[in-house]
Amino acid sequence: MYGDGAIVVVPAFGHTPGSVIVFVTxxxxxxxxxxxxxxxxxxxxxxxxxxxxxxxxxxDADAEGVRENLLRVAAIAARFPEIALVPAHDARSFAALPWL
Structure with missing residues (x-):
């Protein structure tokens, strides 16, 4: 997003038009x-x-799109286990976030 790779926004079609996944370092x-x-x-x-x-x-606007992106995220999680996944509706995942 800012050219340094600290924030990367990737399209993740399927749930709604314009959906994205945001990666933060x-x-x-x-x-x-x-x-x-x-x-x-x-x-x-x-x-x-x-x-x-x-x-x-x-x-979901496009169930097949959700399915494809779900498999992509699962592959990323398997390859890079150091990335903490934070789904929007899973309060347990928020425990991994630092307090700002």
């Missing part, structure tokens, strides 16, 4: 990924668990 090399509503709970990535079919039908 803080001083000291702490790294985070904010997938927004691509997944609602961490298990969406760790277990590759999609939302229930009714929620997918109601909430």
């Amino acid at each position: 803080l001083p000291g090399e702490r790294r985070y990924a904010f997938p927004g509503d691509l997944v609602w709970q961490l298990e969406g990535v760790t277990e590759r668990a999609e939302r229930a079919w009714l929620l997918r039908a109601l909430a």
